[in-house]
Amino acid sequence: MDIKQNICPKCGGPSEEGLCNNCKAESVDWIICDERVQCVHCPTCGSLRHGNTWTDSHLEREELIFNLSMDAVHLHEDVMDVEVSYKYHDPSPNRTSVGVKVNGEIYGVPVESTCRVLIVWSKEQCDRCSRLAGSYYSGTIQLRADGRKPDDFEKERAIQISQKCEDELQEVGERLSFVTKSEETKDGVDIVISSHSIGDFITREIKKQLGGKVTRHPKLIGEKKGRPVYRITYLVRLPRYRKGDVFENRDHYYEVRGYDSNQLWVFDLKEGAGKVYKENDDGRLIGNVSDSESAFVNYIEGDVAGIMDPKTYENLECIIYPWLEIHEGQEVRFLRDYEKERIIFVG
Ligand SMILES: [Zn+2]
Ligand SMILES: [Zn+2]
Structure with a gap:
């Protein structure tokens, strides 16, 4: 071969x-x-x-x-x-x-x-830093509340939420979504934001955690590359009642337990049951359970408890609703309904 x-x-x-x-x-x-x-x-x-x-x-x-x-x-x-x-x-x-x-x-x-x-x-200053330096903004989130002013907890929480949303968006590469600034105003908090996507994200989270309603108010400010440019004012109106608030309506007292997609969850302090609050008239605020007082039960007579007023040391007689288990010598928490001169036991 x-x-x-x-x-x-x-x-x-x-x-x-x-x-x-x-x-x-x-x-x-x-x-x-x-x-x-x-x-x-x-x-x-x-x-x-x-x-x-x-x-x-x-x-x-x-x-x-x-x-x-x-x-x-x-x-x-x-x-x-x-x-x-x-x-x-x-x-x-x-x-x-x-x-x-x-x-x-x-x-x-x-x-x-x-x-x-x-x-x-x-x-070279990057796109984000130059926008930050120029206080660039494309919207403002206004945190307000229905019939009252947002409290310190709600204001702090909203700012925290906005920071967390910013971190999350930056992490996934949405470089131009950031919080330009946030400031307390006499009616609540204003959070100035650089993009609509972060505005949508923050307001969704605030609503999820604090309840309330969100409305968007766009305003045309010009045109860029043939496309309209809007600035959006997001109005977040927190609910009239906060968690723990007790209000009266038609002789029932309700404690607010939370929010669930526009629904108000309450605990009916007369019936001893949790329910969705559907009444149209909003009722009258008594106080918040975090401000409740406590007192000793001196005696029980039928559905009446005698407690010692911790302010005046006088005896106060109050109605015990059937669901409440209250015993002599026990300590109970209550709120005062000054208008109806009543003591309301809270859970
Ligand atoms: Zn060769
Ligand atoms: Zn930069």
Whole structure:
């Protein structure tokens, strides 16, 4: 049997077909290095710009230098077993010179090359930081309450919610959704926001946690690239009653337990049962269970309890509704209905 031996047309050495591996390796540009790369970063937040797009970067400088250098090195697709090492120094404050050494193998032939990449650093304020600096806004959330003013807890909670929403949106890359500022006003809190999506998100969360109604009031402020630009005022009107409030309506006393998609959940202190409050007339506020007083029960007579008024030390007789289990010598919590001169036991 004849073994067909091919000859490399370039070097005359043995070859399977056409050029031998050595000559093939020599004939391809297996590595191409860009001499210069530019990196635009935001001096305030460290974001990086690629073309017209800014992205958050959490890379350390060293990692960034490595990534930028690797972006500048282009290898032939047949190169295998690549190993890269690099060294760098800063010839000037806005230049980093990186020496890159690449080892690999192509067509079974080991290859090695070094090149130098100059990273040019430039600073530019990113889209987010420039909007932040310019107090950019596309809407305001006004936290108000129905027939009263939001209390400290509600105001604090709303601000916390807005911060949490901002964190979440930033995390998923919605760079331009942020809270520009929040401030207390005489009627509640105003939260100024940079995008409509964060406005929708925050108001949805506030409603979920604090109840109330949200209305949106858009106002046309101009046009950008042929599209109308709106600013939206979100009015969040918290419910008339807060959790723990006790109010009277048609001789029933109700304690507010919570909210569930526009429904008011109450505990009927006369019947001893939880229910959805459906009455149209809103009733009269007595107080909040967090402000309730406590007193000792001196005696029980039928459905009447005699308790000692902790303010005057006088005996007060009050009706015990059937669901209440009250015993002599026990301590009970109550609210005063001054208008009807009644003591209302709370659970
Ligand atoms: Zn050859
Ligand atoms: Zn920035």
